[in-house]
Amino acid sequence: MVAASLWTLVEHSDGSLDDNSKQLLSEGHRLATRLGQALWALLFGERVSDLAPELGRFGVDRVLLAESGLLSPYTTEPYTQLLTDLICRYEPSIFLLEATSLGQDLAPRLATRLHVGYVPDCVRLAVDDQKRLVMTRSICGDQAYGAFVCPNSQPQVATLRPGAFLIGELDQWQPPDVEVIEVKLQEGQLSTTVTGQESADPRTIELAEAEVIVAAGRGVQRANSFEAVQELADLLKAPLAGSRPLVDLRLIPPERQVGQTGVTVAPKLYLACGVSGASQHTVGMKDSELIVAIDIRHEASIFGLANLRVVGDLGPIVTALNDRLHRFEAVV
Amino acid sequence: MIAFIDSRRWCRVVVVAEGSLKVVVCIKQVPEGDLSPEIASQMGLSPRQDIVYLVNDLDLQAIEQAVQLKESGQAREIILLSLGPERVEEALYAGLAMGADRAIQVVADDRNWSAQLTSSALAKVIRGLECDLILCGYRSSDGGSASVGPMVAELLGLPQVTAVCRLEISPDLERAIVCRRLEKGRREIVECKLPALFTVADGLNEPRYASLMALKRARQKALQRLTLEDLGSGPEGLELSVPLVQMVACSSPRPRPKPIFVPGGDLPAHERIRLLLAGAPDKQGSWLEGEPDEVAEHVARFLEVHGIITKQDQRGRL
Numbered sequence: 001m002v003a004a005s006l007w008t009l010v011e012h013s014d015g016s017l018d019d020n021s022k023q024l025l026s027e028g029h030r031l032a033t034r035l036g037q038a039l040w041a042l043l044f045g046e047r048v049s050d051l052a053p054e055l056g057r058f059g060v061d062r063v064l065l066a067e068s069g070l071l072s073p074y075t076t077e078p079y080t081q082l083l084t085d086l087i088c089r090y091e092p093s094i095f096l097l098e099a100t101s102l103g104q105d106l107a108p109r110l111a112t113r114l115h116v117g118y119v120p121d122c123v124r125l126a127v128d129d130q131k132r133l134v135m136t137r138s139i140c141g142d143q144a145y146g147a148f149v150c151p152n153s154q155p156q157v158a159t160l161r162p163g164a165f166l167i168g169e170l171d172q173w174q175p176p177d178v179e180v181i182e183v184k185l186q187e188g189q190l191s192t193t194v195t196g197q198e199s200a201d202p203r204t205i206e207l208a209e210a211e212v213i214v215a216a217g218r219g220v221q222r223a224n225s226f227e228a229v230q231e232l233a234d235l236l237k238a239p240l241a242g243s244r245p246l247v248d249l250r251l252i253p254p255e256r257q258v259g260q261t262g263v264t265v266a267p268k269l270y271l272a273c274g275v276s277g278a279s280q281h282t283v284g285m286k287d288s289e290l291i292v293a294i295d296i297r298h299e300a301s302i303f304g305l306a307n308l309r310v311v312g313d314l315g316p317i318v319t320a321l322n323d324r325l326h327r328f329e330a331v332v
Numbered sequence: 333m334i335a336f337i338d339s340r341r342w343c344r345v346v347v348v349a350e351g352s353l354k355v356v357v358c359i360k361q362v363p364e365g366d367l368s369p370e371i372a373s374q375m376g377l378s379p380r381q382d383i384v385y386l387v388n389d390l391d392l393q394a395i396e397q398a399v400q401l402k403e404s405g406q407a408r409e410i411i412l413l414s415l416g417p418e419r420v421e422e423a424l425y426a427g428l429a430m431g432a433d434r435a436i437q438v439v440a441d442d443r444n445w446s447a448q449l450t451s452s453a454l455a456k457v458i459r460g461l462e463c464d465l466i467l468c469g470y471r472s473s474d475g476g477s478a479s480v481g482p483m484v485a486e487l488l489g490l491p492q493v494t495a496v497c498r499l500e501i502s503p504d505l506e507r508a509i510v511c512r513r514l515e516k517g518r519r520e521i522v523e524c525k526l527p528a529l530f531t532v533a534d535g536l537n538e539p540r541y542a543s544l545m546a547l548k549r550a551r552q553k554a555l556q557r558l559t560l561e562d563l564g565s566g567p568e569g570l571e572l573s574v575p576l577v578q579m580v581a582c583s584s585p586r587p588r589p590k591p592i593f594v595p596g597g598d599l600p601a602h603e604r605i606r607l608l609l610a611g612a613p614d615k616q617g618s619w620l621e622g623e624p625d626e627v628a629e630h631v632a633r634f635l636e637v638h639g640i641i642t643k644q645d646q647r648g649r650l
Contacts, residue, residue: 076491076493108481109483112482118448118576139371139475139476143371144367144582144583144584146582147581148578193522194522196521199517201517209515269635311619311620316624323628329641331642
């Protein structure tokens with residue numbers, strides 16, 4: 001009998017852990033400590049072994065490392081097969097994944113194969129008096145929160161909503177044990193193959209998917225600088241959004257309207273050009289991580305939210321900024 | 333090619349290419365506004381009396397995709413499948429009006445069905461249909477677990493691709509080439525052998541509006557009703573007694589959790605209190621004013637410091 005363990009499947013891109021995985025590991029560590037169990041991390045992919053020692057930083061005790069061309073890029077069947085084998089061998093008590101395109105594809109499939117309970121897109125995890133894992137997720141489009149338990153099966157499978165958990169690194173840590181798993185899968189048996197990748201086209205992606213958004217307000221139209229702002233957006237590889245007046249003027253398509261009657265966004269950077277900051281607009285963007293506002297009026301209410309407040313004539317500033325940005329590359 | 337005459341009033345000859353794919357589209361009827369009465373009562377809210385039920389938005393796109401496959405001559409028959417009480421037939425008629433051929437309803441009471449039970453019932457029905465392609469919405473707007481599709485695929489032992497935003501079928505009808513939606517706007521092209529199950533993400537297409545005539549004609553199409561007894565219980569584990577997931581509590585929404593700013597421990601207490609009250613240190617943002625060139629230089633540096641842009645190597649220092 002193996003000692004009970006809590007498992008996490010970490011995701012990575014370009015040889016580094018993504019933030020969601022750090023949240024996943026931190027939350028996993030918190031729960032594992034609470035339950036007195038070991039934290040295991042599953043690291044799958046091609047040439048990913050360099051990442052394994054780093055996982056100790058988040059309290060991982062043991063890493064199951066599987067390297068194979070079949071595991072990168074992700075397809076459903078190899079992951080499901082491999083995880084089913086591993087779970088049957090080691091019998092973890094809990095298995096946590098991220099609620100990403102990978103996790104949402106894999107977790108329900110795996111849970112069904114193992115015939116165990118699965119709770120998707122959790123925003124809170126807790127352990128109750130009977131040492132059961134209580135998984136809270138939003139239902140009905142965030143209008144209610146339901147708390148769930150899986151009393152009759154093990155492992156309890158859950159996916160964690162990206163961004164809903166905190167990252168906590170340990171001050172003192174040691175590299176985890178690494179066990180290399182042999183991948184025994186036949187390529188011929190697989191019915192899906194990834195044949196290509198497309199990078200995002202900023203002019204067409206949805207606002208909710210964008211990390212950087214450039215927004216145009218009435219000031220853009222007044223300054224006659226719409227083309228310059230569009231160029232700014234292209235240089236930053238960001239979609240161009242707008243406030244209601246610009247949608248009414250047909251300069252911005254309706255699905256690109258941010259605010260009360262449009263979409264709500266929270267990108268890493270929101271660059272507002274000539275947006276005065278009416279509450280109907282700001283309600284849709286106030287949670288952005290960084291806000292840079294350019295407006296001609298000191299008293300524009302958008303400045304109350306902005307991290308960087310630029311007062312001045314929009315046209316010349318954006319043109320000068322575009323000139324500079326030609327020397328840079330957008331990090332996306 | 334088949335030519336048949338639509339004889340009801342206008343003698344119109346409709347020529348339909350003979351496709352050979354049999355497509356099943358699983359749809360769900362959801363309450364408009366998303367809060368289902370069962371959940372509302374568990375939260376202690378008085379249930380609304382005027383709930384309007386609609387077809388889940390992504391499921392409409394799945395139906396539209398199937399109808400387009402039929403129009404392009406690749407699909408032969410479109411079967412709609414849904415599970416729920418009496419009222420679900422309205423959702424099925426809506427789908428039939430869009431162009432599906434027939435519909436199957438698994439009649440089940442109003443209880444809150446788990447994804448696990450729903451998928452085992454659907455899988456049971458689909459198994460008897462011998463279809464080539466199964467389409468579902470990626471997620472429903474009420475339950476929103478995004479798991480029924482993959483669960484059905486697993487129960488049927490079929491390959492799956494989730495969050496599909498573009499779908500093509502190869503001319504020999506053996507494979508599908510789909511575009512799968514990933515994070516941050518990235519896309520992935522996946523080739524998948526048929527039969528397979530795909531869940532469709534937003535942006536696949538614009539579902540058509542059914543005309544009044546189509547809505548009337550839909551009532552003439554076949555709608556088959558099955559009860560849970562008809563399905564029996566079997567290898568998919570349709571035993572209702574042992575649910576794998578139990579809801580223990582249901583509460584009103586809380587604000588979406590997000591990381592909050594925590595001031596460093598080395599600051600004096602009054603300073604930490606001030607920072608906490610301000611929300612974050614950066615929120616007392618800095619002001620920039622002056623010559624456009626200088627201002628632009630500052631903004632560019634700000635973007636660089638925060639990792640939004642990085643210097644190009646080759647043309648770096650001018």
